[in-house]
Amino acid sequence: MIDPPDRLMRPWWEALVAETGPLALFDAHTHLGSNDPDGYSQTPEELLAGLDRAGARAVAFAMHEPDGYRAANDAVIAAAEGSAGRLVAFCRVDPHDDAPAEARRALAAGARGIKLHPRAEGFTLAEPAVREVVALAAERRLAVLIHAGRGIPALGRDAVALAAEFPDARLILAHAAVSDLAWLWRVMPEHPNLFIDSSWWNPGDMMALFELVAPGQILWASDSPYTQPLTAATLHMRFALQAGLGPEALRLIAGAQLERVLSGAEPASAPAGAGEAEPLDPLLERIVAHLVTAVGAMVSGGDPREQLALARLACAVEEGPRAPLCGAVLELIELAGRALPADDDDERRFGSAARLVVFALTVARTPAAPLPALPEAPAPTREQAEPDERADRGPGAGHA
Helix, strand or coil: CCCCCHHHHHHHHHHHHHHHCCCCCEEEEEEEECCCCCCCCECHHHHHHHHHHHCCEEEEEECCCCCCCHHHHHHHHHHHHCCCCCEEECEECCHHHCHHHHHHHHHHHCCCEEEECHHHHCCCCCCHHHHHHHHHHHHHCCEEEECCCCCCCCHHHHHHHHHHHCCCCEEEECHHHCCCHHHHHHHHHHCCCEEEECCCCCHHHHHHHHHHCCHHHEECCCCECCCCHHHHHHHHHHHHHHCCCCHHHHHHHHHHHHHHHHHCCCCCCCCCCCCCCCCCCHHHHHHHHHHHHHHHHHHCCCCCHHHHHHHHHHCCCCCCCCHHHHHHHHHHHHHHHHHCCCCCCCHHHHCHHHHHHHHHHHHHHCCCCCCCCCCCCCCCCHHHHCCCCCCCCCCCHHHC
16 A cells, blocks of 8 residues: 655645644554555554654554464564664554463563454453453553454443543544444543544544544544555644644644653643534535545445546636635546556555545545645646546446
8 A cells, every 4th residue: 555655745744734833743553564464564664664754653563463462562562672762562462362461471571552453353342351451551551552443342332431440541442433433422521541543534534533522532643554654644633623623732632642641641631622613615525525435436346437527527616715725636636546547456445546535535624724835736627627538437427
């Protein structure tokens, strides 16, 4: 997987920081390993290179290791020890394989937190071994990062129960807590030791996270190598600005709170944002809707060209206050279209084209965040937005 190159992303990050002031990035969620069945891998050198491009540090832990985590945890600890402070090692443990014993061993060897992945290892947070791991974390005031995607029964309710029983443990629900965000935000204020990391992309989920959850309970995260740190920082901080959060809240999210969590200090508090900087713009929401549908097509193995063609046409606002933003989005859609593969290999679903589409939909959904100078962005006109008919041959082309 290749994210939009730094030469493309960097002006957007620099424009954002020019408005907010410096943001000391500390990534709560990155991976190391080469045996994950999903085919992704990342070496310490690759992770450090991505972090250096963003000026960031990171928590790192093992990717899925079907044969167990002892050697993988030792490799992550060694990488952290050799990183000159840029990496903090968490140990990954499996409740089906004596998780408490491996956690104690890895913590004694230098790990500073724990990772659990209920879906990959096939367990729920109600397992007795999970409670033992969280109790161990509470004894030492450590963090436990928990995968929080779909397919995990009662994950949110079990996490809340554990947070209440063990207030000295710091529980971090990954991926914007998409499994339970619909109700979890209401009870988060009662559990200041419960956090959500931002390693996600969907604009509806991301706006709900930054509008409904206090910034003191949000930790910025990239999920590298699935997204690179500079990309994640740029996109996630745009959502935070759109939600009405100010520079101090962004600094807390970007890394200051994670510093406190890892040190065992009491978390800093900050109230939720004041809401969106401005109402939803129906012209921009058309673009967002078509681009989200395009991502869905790619993830399901389909052809997104028809959705991209409709998104391009939605950018043709001609003039007005949204014209510069629509021109920027149109340029990103054009880049995504050029990145689409010609055949049906897996790159269609998870390659640079999908990342560029996510970049484009984020820009369209965050008009309150700054735009960089884009002298080469096309004019948002029908002539510029009209798709190349040669590319407009995907399924459904005859119905739009």
